[in-house]
Amino acid sequence: MDVVVLAKYVPNPSGSPPEIGPGLRLRREESDGGLDPSDEPGLELGARLAGEHDGEVIAVSLGPERAVRALHRALALGADRATLVVDPLLEGADALATAKALAAALGRRPFDLVIAGVESSDGATGTMPMTLAEELGIPALTFARRCVVENGRVSIERQTDSGYDTVECGLPALVTLTAAAAEPHHPSLRETIEAKKKPIERLSLADLGLDAADLGPTQRVTSVEIAPEKQAGELIDASEAPRRIVRLLEEAGVV
């Protein structure tokens, strides 16, 4: 069973904030970004499923050349090989363009399962995997806290407001995972070294048979302003805390 795991490059969480670049795009030039932590459970589960069902894990990313760093991490976490969709025309690609380009990349070879995070840590739109499933013409199960593959079908526990639902479908399919679905391991030194020998394929839009007209933007930022600042309150020591918090609760009339 071959598993594709989407591996997004995100800027370093503790890095400096990006600048507003030409065309009011957010320009992220940090040198030390990496794999979105939301994608790590998918790599862990993907490696487990491919191991049990005799297949391969392919990590796929779309982004600038530096997104290769996310793929290095994905390979250390258990992917067998990786694909980077990289093209200057994809700079600033919205979710629809991303889904179309990823669908073209994934459509080049058969697969059984596509795994994605529920939403990225930076954009947090949370709709791209479903759009990708539609572009690929496959069913999708989302928001899984548990995911099992048996007899050519995939079944998940989907988190709901009151508990969870059990939902299932046949393969090939796409699933999105929460962090509860699998606990990523820390790659060993050996895994990190071995990862450097694994192949990384690069695909441009021309390789995918797409051009800019296929990926036209559907939105444009017209203005950006800094949100108003709030005055920070008082910082106190732990020893004063009980008395001060009780006073605040009393002032609010809640105790």
Add this chain to the structure above:
Amino acid sequence: MDAVWVYAELDPYGAVAPSTLELLTKARSLGPDVAAVALGPGAGEAAAILGEYGATTVFAGDDAVFVDHPAEPTAYVLGRLAQAHRPQLILFGPSYDARDVAGRLQGILGCALVANVDDVLDTDHVRLTVALSLWPGRPGNLRGGIAGAKLVDVELSGPAPRLVLARAGAFEAMPSAGRAEVVAVDVEVPAERRRTRRLERHEETDTGPKLEEARVVIAGGRGLGGPEAFALLEELARAIGDAAVGATRPVVDAGWAPFRMQIGQTGKTVKPDVYVAVGISGAAQHVVGMKDARRIVAINQDPDAPIFQLADLGVVGDALTVLPALIAELESARVGAARAG
């Protein structure tokens, strides 16, 4: 004609989601032609309340296919209706059910989609808050309610309809005196759009005041260290009374708390009188769900945690020491008040 549609979300028992009523209230400020699309058992009965909040037309389909087979039949039928009636905009709430429908619908229609929207300015423009810093990092990242936040206006283009997903609580729901004309949806869902199946629903019981209604919300983050410390929050909630416990997404993902307790971008939005953030650093995704609390208290060991920029009262300290002392203080204050009374 610039019709604005609202995707009406129904719960498993046919009740309309509060976010749907908020969206309808907003939709009627954008133009006179407002429709709601309600799919699933209970859709017909939902038409009355949908009309009351602003829908002039309700497209209603009661078929169980929409709950037995999640997301895909709904997106398929919504797509067929949109192709037939050509609305300019379709508004969705922030739930995962809504995201699934909207994401697949974007693939079907090849149209624009914007999520996490704070305001819809007109049928071509939306406004959202973009957090430029993902997680707390440097004090220099701090801007306003959200670390490094910018207000961004976005113009939508390309084929109609455009799909807009609003944040929880972005708009206030206000009824009008309206009534909706009901149009029965009779689109047949083909077998190839019934590929996902819901086998079972597991419902867990919830006690105490609801998160959205409690006057005090006590929320825990990763900084608590583990599920045992999380139990202290429940104890504090009981000591206060009208208080509910919430959690950040990492805590829910780690399994210390159920999803219904999640506060933030992908969870609930709360606006209590007092919000007590314990072991929460102040990541943007959490902050959007609580920044409108009237008073904010933060307890965190890291004096540089961004949550302190937001807090009216910040306590630098270990929650495992501060919380038991606070609970004891509340109890002695209560005893003192009882004696005085």
